[in-house]
Amino acid sequence: MEQEEGDVLRRQLRIIEALLFASTEPLRAADMAPYLGEGANVTKLLKALQAEYAERGVNLVRRGDGWVFRTAEDLGFLLRREEHETRPLSRAALETLSIIAYHQPATRAEIEEVRGVATGKGTLDLLMEAGWVRMRGRRRTPGRPVTYGTTEAFLDHFGLETLGDLPGLEDLKGAGLLSGRLPADLQIPLPFTGELREDEDPLDPSDLGDPEPVDEES
Amino acid sequence: MEQEEGDVLRRQLRIIEALLFASTEPLRAADMAPYLGEGANVTKLLKALQAEYAERGVNLVRRGDGWVFRTAEDLGFLLRREEHETRPLSRAALETLSIIAYHQPATRAEIEEVRGVATGKGTLDLLMEAGWVRMRGRRRTPGRPVTYGTTEAFLDHFGLETLGDLPGLEDLKGAGLLSGRLPADLQIPLPFTGELREDEDPLDPSDLGDPEPVDEES
Amino acid sequence: MTSAQTDWFDTPAPPPADEVLHVDVDGYEGPLDLLLDLARRQKVDLSGISILALAEQYLAFIEKVRERRIEVAADYLVMAAWLAYLKSRLMVPQAASDDEPSGEMLAAMLQFRLKRLEAMREAANRLMNRPRLGFQVYARGMPEPIEIARSAIWEASLYDLLKAYSSQRERGVVAEYAPKLRTVWSLQDARDILLRLIGDSVEWVPLDRILAEYLAKPSERATVRASTFASSLELVRQGEVEIRQGETFGPLLMRRRRKDTP
Numbered sequence: 001m002e003q004e005e006g007d008v009l010r011r012q013l014r015i016i017e018a019l020l021f022a023s024t025e026p027l028r029a030a031d032m033a034p035y036l037g038e039g040a041n042v043t044k045l046l047k048a049l050q051a052e053y054a055e056r057g058v059n060l061v062r063r064g065d066g067w068v069f070r071t072a073e074d075l076g077f078l079l080r081r082e083e084h085e086t087r088p089l090s091r092a093a094l095e096t097l098s099i100i101a102y103h104q105p106a107t108r109a110e111i112e113e114v115r116g117v118a119t120g121k122g123t124l125d126l127l128m129e130a131g132w133v134r135m136r137g138r139r140r141t142p143g144r145p146v147t148y149g150t151t152e153a154f155l156d157h158f159g160l161e162t163l164g165d166l167p168g169l170e171d172l173k174g175a176g177l178l179s180g181r182l183p184a185d186l187q188i189p190l191p192f193t194g195e196l197r198e199d200e201d202p203l204d205p206s207d208l209g210d211p212e213p214v215d216e217e218s
Numbered sequence: 219m220e221q222e223e224g225d226v227l228r229r230q231l232r233i234i235e236a237l238l239f240a241s242t243e244p245l246r247a248a249d250m251a252p253y254l255g256e257g258a259n260v261t262k263l264l265k266a267l268q269a270e271y272a273e274r275g276v277n278l279v280r281r282g283d284g285w286v287f288r289t290a291e292d293l294g295f296l297l298r299r300e301e302h303e304t305r306p307l308s309r310a311a312l313e314t315l316s317i318i319a320y321h322q323p324a325t326r327a328e329i330e331e332v333r334g335v336a337t338g339k340g341t342l343d344l345l346m347e348a349g350w351v352r353m354r355g356r357r358r359t360p361g362r363p364v365t366y367g368t369t370e371a372f373l374d375h376f377g378l379e380t381l382g383d384l385p386g387l388e389d390l391k392g393a394g395l396l397s398g399r400l401p402a403d404l405q406i407p408l409p410f411t412g413e414l415r416e417d418e419d420p421l422d423p424s425d426l427g428d429p430e431p432v433d434e435e436s
Numbered sequence: 437m438t439s440a441q442t443d444w445f446d447t448p449a450p451p452p453a454d455e456v457l458h459v460d461v462d463g464y465e466g467p468l469d470l471l472l473d474l475a476r477r478q479k480v481d482l483s484g485i486s487i488l489a490l491a492e493q494y495l496a497f498i499e500k501v502r503e504r505r506i507e508v509a510a511d512y513l514v515m516a517a518w519l520a521y522l523k524s525r526l527m528v529p530q531a532a533s534d535d536e537p538s539g540e541m542l543a544a545m546l547q548f549r550l551k552r553l554e555a556m557r558e559a560a561n562r563l564m565n566r567p568r569l570g571f572q573v574y575a576r577g578m579p580e581p582i583e584i585a586r587s588a589i590w591e592a593s594l595y596d597l598l599k600a601y602s603s604q605r606e607r608g609v610v611a612e613y614a615p616k617l618r619t620v621w622s623l624q625d626a627r628d629i630l631l632r633l634i635g636d637s638v639e640w641v642p643l644d645r646i647l648a649e650y651l652a653k654p655s656e657r658a659t660v661r662a663s664t665f666a667s668s669l670e671l672v673r674q675g676e677v678e679i680r681q682g683e684t685f686g687p688l689l690m691r692r693r694r695k696d697t698p
Contacts, residue, residue, distance in 0.1 A: 014275030018289045018296055021276040022580035035296065057232030058239045069576060071236040076572025078253055079236060092465060095553075098560035108392040114552055116468025117511065125394035128595045135393070135594060137383055146389040157569045167562040168555075177548075177555045240574035289580055307592040309600065315592075316601030333604060348590045376594045385598065395602040404605065 009045075012036050013052075016045055026066025026156060062161045064152040073159065089126075096123050097132060101154070101166055102178055105136045105147035124148070132157065230254050230263055231270075238267075244284025307348075314341050315350060319372070319384060322409050323354050323365035323418055342366070350375065353425060355418040364425065365418055368409075381409040461501055461508055467515035470494065472550050482551050487543035488526050491519040522546070619656050626663035627671065634692050640680060642687040643668070 016032050029042040036042065046067055050060040059072050071079060089097070092115075099114050100106050112119055127133035132154040138144040150163070160166060172178050234250050247260035254260065264285055268278040271287075279288050289296065307315070317332045318324050329337050345351035350372040356362040368381070378384065387406040390396040414420065464470040474493045475485050498516045501508055525539030567573045621629075633646045643664065644651060650660045668690060671677045680689045 014290065015293060015296065017275030018293045021287065021576065022289055022296075024575040024579045055228075055232075057235035057237075069239070070569070071240050071574045072232065073567045073573060075233060075236050076567045078233060079240060079574060080572055094560040094564065095556055098556050098563060101563070102556065102559055108389075114549075114556060115466065116549065116553065117466025119392070119394075121394040121397065123394060124392070125595075125599075128393065131593075134377075135385060135389075135598075137379065143388070146385045146392070158563050158566050159568065159573055160566075166559070167566070168559060172555055172559070175551075175555070177552045236574070240577045242577040286578065287576075305590060307590045307596070311590075312592060312596055312600035313604050316597050317604075319597070320601060334607070344590075375592075376597060378594070390598065390602050393598070395598055396606060400606070406605070 012040055012045055013049055016042070017049055020049075020060065020067060020069055023068070026063045026068040026152060028065050029067075061159075063156045064162065066152055066156075068156065070159075090123075092120060093123050093126055097127055097150075100127070100133055100148050101150050101163070102169065102172060104149040104163075105139070106149075107139055107145040107147055109145060111148075227263075227266075230258055231267055234260070234263055235267060238278065238285060238287055241286075244281045244286040246283045246285070249284075308341075310338070311341050311344055315345055315368075315372075318345070318351055318366050319368050319381070320409055321407050322367040322381075323357070323415055324367075325357055325363040325365055327363060329366070353421055355414050355420050356422070356425075358417050358419055362419070364421075381411045384409060461506065461512060467494075467512050468549060468553055470497070470512070471515070471546075472553055475550055482547065482554060485547065485550075487546055488523065491523045491526075494519050495523075618659070620659045621656075621663035623663055623667050623670070626660075627667040630664050630667055630671065631676065634677060634690065636692055638691050638694060640689040640691050643690050644687060646690065 015035050019032050019035065020027060029046065033040065033042055036045075046060070050062075050067075053060045053069075057072050057075060058069050060067060061070050095115055096111055096119060099111050103110060103114070108119055108124070124133065128135075132151055133148055134151050136147045136149040139147050155161070155163070163169075169178075233253050237250055237253060238245055247264060251258065251260050254263075264278070271278045275290050275293055276287050277290050279286060313333055314329055314337055317329050321328060321332065326337060326342070342351065346353075350369055351366055352369050354365045354367040357365050373379070373381070385393065386408075387396070387404070390406070391400075461470065464473065471490060471494055474497065475482060475490055478485055478489070495516055498508060498512055522539060522542050525536075525542060527539075569575065629650075630646070634641075643661075647660055647664060651657050665688070668677060668679060668688075672679055675693055678691055678693050681687070682689075
């Protein structure tokens with residue numbers, strides 16, 4: 001009886017192994033379930049397979065909801081090919097990508113607030129074209145702006161299992177640098193960020209262009 | 219001493235494993251030797267690796283002079299060659315689909331007006347076959363043309379919760395998909411999400427078999 | 437109020453004497469980027485930076501740029517105005533009745549924004565230094581055709597769809613494109629205006645000063661310069677005016693030619 005169960009398990013492992021090995025893209029548990037017969041615990045099988053490959057030259061890694069075989073990271077320097085990126089990312093695109101990754105879901109206005117500059121044409125659409133960024137939905141605020149987030153292909157490209165693996169994420173959170181808005185006691189936007197909060201008045205016109213102190217009350 | 223030798227061997231096995239996995243063509247022993255350091259017995263390593271994979275879902279097999287990973291033969295049922303490969307949607311189909319999405323309910327004449335070219339019947343058929351477009355009803359205008367709309371499967375495929383999630387004019391501009399220099403009166407319609415609009419009649423019973431009166435077109 | 441004894445008033449870091457700032461804003465991606473770069477030059481941790489000194493450096497930088505008549509985008513000027521305001525808030529003790537945000541708060545906020553931008557920049561670096569797919573990590577080189585049950589035979593992404601929609605809507609627009617009408621000075625107009633402005637002056641006067649009132653409008657600047665320059669060459673040929681330029685790219689000097697000289 002036990003022997004039989006072991007055989008079924010072995011066969012199921014071989015099937016998901018074959019499916020995953022054959023594919024270049026991550027596969028979800030749901031993609032593989034139909035091949036396994038009823039009652040198969042795909043997640044458990046995946047964990048078992050991952051353990052079997054942990055020490056090999058090829059590893060089974062998780063990418064968001066998907067699973068995929070990739071060459072082991074520590075062999076990277078050996079396998080490194082002299083390939084060049086077809087289009088290296090501009091600094092603007094890189095910054096935008098990391099802001100979206102760390103602040104998602106982020107609206108365009110929020111991205112611009114962090115960078116302090118308007119997002120040029122060809123930045124967001126380039127990142128979407130590369131398949132790293134996608135429109136996620138809309139923010140429930142006036143104007144219902146579209147929100148952006150990263151894709152599974154982003155995780156795969158940068159070798160991250162989940163967004164929680166983003167480098168330095170915890171430190172940045174701890175330092176309060178990832179709050180979408182400024183810390184509560186610091187919510188005074190700079191002029192170029194747009195709106196003022198309702199409890200504020202705009203600067204007087206005379207403030208602009210006059211570098212001298214304008215305080216008359218004191 | 220033996221321990222050390224075992225480590226070296228293990229590492230060499232991992233390297234050829236990764237090389238074979240990532241290669242786009244079968245590799246010969248001579249192709250792999252440069253990665254292994256001097257004195258490595260590549261043939262012996264390959265035999266060892268082959269033995270390790272013998273019972274797995276993927277096997278290491280010889281193809282002429284080269285070596286390659288292949289799905290185990292008894293799992294061949296998993297492989298189905300070239301039958302149902304997914305194909306990218308043609309530009310005409312994408313354009314038609316996007317107009318239907320934004321302008322629904324839209325008649326064929328309205329789609330053609332936006333596109334500026336005649337829409338082949340094949341395009342609409344294809345979109346309906348894909349399950350993304352459906353006939354909604356008939357416009358209450360002379361000729362009672364059929365109106366088209368999108369389906370649940372459309373929302374599902376494109377990751378939208380509702381049609382209201384389709385980005386609007388400002389969002390498209392913000393994403394760099396629309397240039398800033400557009401006439402002020404350019405409008406992007408809000409897709410109608412309800413069942414039937416007041417200018418629509420339900421489909422005739424006879425419509426269900428025959429998508430649209432056959433007419434001649436270029 | 438204790439504003440006089442805060443970090444922001446700590447001795448401003450001496451401006452790096454050996455480093456000459458490039459007087460050009462083209463290399464910067466907006467005022468925040470420029471500020472961060474200035475802060476970096478202080479070579480201290482952003483937490484310990486003197487915002488007052490930073491504001492002064494920024495204002496000095498923008499002043500220098502404008503002296504050289506390099507056009508500065510409005511963003512930079514708005515930031516300059518805000519920093520001038522911030523400076524005033526930092527230097528004047530705050531009245532108790534004052535409802536406006538204190539200088540310290542404004543400075544802390546600017547510091548927060550600089551830190552956040554720097555953090556994102558570092559994050560981008562760390563991302564790019566990870567073992568990336570296709571660079572250090574590889575996918576199966578020879579995928580085998582395994583049919584995974586998919587709901588659709590046709591592949592298209594939301595991005596494809598939106599791009600298709602946007603580009604055809606834009607196509608429709610291009611068909612209705614009407615060229616923007618621009619004011620252009622004819623050579624005859626330019627000649628008349630130039631002669632009127634020079635009058636009988638026999639002093640050397642820079643062309644830009646002669647044309648000052650017309651050069652104020654950015655939209656007309658190019659045509660005013662081009663047309664008057666072309667006309668002035670014709671006037672020289674006719675013996676009406678004289679032109680001189682001291683050095684390459686130096687100002688063009690112009691005067692009425694004295695009639696009595698041969």
